[in-house]
Amino acid sequence: MTGAVLALFLLLLLVGFDVGFGMIASTYLSVLTGERMVNGTVLPVQIVAGIDKYVLVAIPLFILTGEIMNRGGLTQRLIDWALALVGHMRGALAQVSLLTNLLMAGVSGSGAADAAATGRILVPAMRREGYNEGYAGAIIAAGAMLGPIIPPSVPMIVYAAMANVSVIRLFLAGLLPGLMLFAGFAVIGYLYPTGQAIERRRPRQSLAVQGKATLVALPVLTLPIVVLGGMRFGIVTDTEAAAVAAVWALIVSVFLSRELNARGIYSATVTAALSASAILFLLAAAGPLAWIIAESRINLEIAAVIAGISDNPLVVLLAINVLLLLVGCFLEPLPAMIVFLPTLTPIGMSLGIDPVHFGMIVILNLMIGMLTPPVGLLLFVAGSAGNVPVAAIIRRIWPFLLWSLIVLALVVLVPGLSLWLPGSV
Amino acid sequence: MSVGRSVYDRTAVVAERLLRQVLCFVVFVLMVIIAVTMFAQAMDRYIIGSGFSAYDQLAKIAMIWLAFLGLPLVLMHRENIAADLLSDFLGEGARKFRNLLFDIMMAMLAAVVLWHGQPVMRVGAFQDIIGTPFTYWSVYCGLNIGMALTVVVLVARIVSVFLPPVRSTRT
Secondary structure, eight states, X not given: OHHHHHHHHHHHHHTTOBHHHHHHHHHHHHHHTTTTSOOTTHHHHHHHHHHOOGGGGHHHHHHHHHHHHHXXXXXXXXXXXXXXXXXXXTTHHHHHHHHHHHHHHTTSOOHHHHHHHHXXXXXXXXXXXXXXXXXXXXXXXXXXTTTTTSSSOHHHHHHHHHHTOXXXXXXXXXXXXXXXXXXXXXXXXXXXXXXXXXXXXXXXXXXXXXXXXXXXXXXXXXXXHHHHHHHHTTSSOHHHHHHHHHHHHHXXXXXXXXXXXXXXXXXXXXXXXXXXXXXXXXXXXXXXXXXXXXHHTHHHHHHHHHHTTOSSHXXXXXXXXXXXXXXXXXXXXXXXXHHHHHHHHHHHHHTTOOHHHHHHHHHHHHHHXXXXXXXXXXXXXXXXXXXXXXXXXXXXXXXXXXXXXXXXXXXXXXXXXXXXXXXXX | OOHHHHHHHHHHHHHHHHHHHHHHHHHHHHHHHHHHHHHHHHHIIXXXXXXXXXXXXXXXXXXXXXXHHHHHHHHHTTOOOBOOOSGGGSOXXXXXXXXXXXXXXXXXXXXXXXXXXXXXXXXXXXXXXXTSSOBHHHHHHHHHHHHHHHHHHHHHHHHHHHSOOOOOSOO
């Protein structure tokens, strides 16, 4: 019967039904059949249990931080700073976009939010300078993919809550793979525009100009250090760090950049609340389905089947990667994690993989899925933010996708890439 | 203009605007509570030292309320999370029919959760949330209010589909 419950859920998912209500519908079907010997009260109890976790409080706060940054002109400060530093390079605006996304990723934790924020400003600017519009959209989408990999990251918080892993260890595990992705994207951005763009070359800025731009952007640049440093050295907890980030962004937006008034604060907070509600309801609705899966032990049965593919752990890991990449093409990271983590985590444990390393593999796979045609979410967000046809972005996304897959392979094969930093700092 | 539609439309527009504004204010307040309690927890530890230890519980209650009271607002804005793989292949009529069907299913499911949430709320009144004057009654109350408002929002949307279309009075 549990198989039928999961089949119903997947069917509802594929026809475009709300993911949260789809999970509730499937669980209720199981209750109605009477197989589990429970009544409907399991629904409200497990729905509340799904989000009755303190660590999840960080999610609305990091989303609020990102929203305040976007509305408070802090994104523009980062762009100006990046322009002063790398504006003279070949593919300057591509480099600016990547550098801005790298720093935004250190604050907002949401790829879609980053793509929307930078895409609106940088795609028109790239278009004006003769960049191919598809390439401009592709670079925004690729840069935004760094959001959930470079800490802080909303998917990492969810993984930590579901797999009982330390949030700060996961955050630190994402740094090196995130920087590798950034470096590769920057090289592609440097090489790619030849023959593609009639680019206006800017003069190299003097040290004085660069210093001034750095000073102006300093309050934003220090934010990731405050968040990560505060957490790593035990000054603040994960959730307190998120609140400090939000208050910091608010102070800078109101008193330094002076671009956020009372109405703007209200609007930014309500927008952040909407995004947070959508995510939190999803996590709440996952509670009953996770309970059904755990009760039926079907996750362990599926895990045994996957683990039985081969005696070689690498072959099993390859199978998991292929599965997650396929899932990531169609599902956003959060629903995908909610559906598949209860099954995949036991496999990781049976293979002796460190849960932090396994978490990085899961998140990298799902983020690459967001960049993968034809339905990768970031392609659509970048297209919508920059008013670029998605088909044009898809034509230019392949070099970024290829490099992402190379980094994924390295992270899978070399656990030290994700475990060295959490173990040594 | 259809009289039924006209009266319903005017009432619905006013009610929806009012509900939207109230919910926006409520989720704003909840976000502020979450941010302030978490920031205060850090400040308390280093500066004030009051010994109050339930900041985390208060923030968690506010977050749970945010999840459920934000849901009707999320549905009003159609910002709920769904994997929309079929829309591009459906015609306008088929898409409208599918959306109507989904609204009916979601309203029914929210009503089911609300129905089963009543007894759970009563039981929750006996479960204290340590360090606060609250019990789990308050948490389940948030769930039930959220589900009730979700039903209201979805039923209003469903009814508006079945009313006759508005005919312009201009020639």
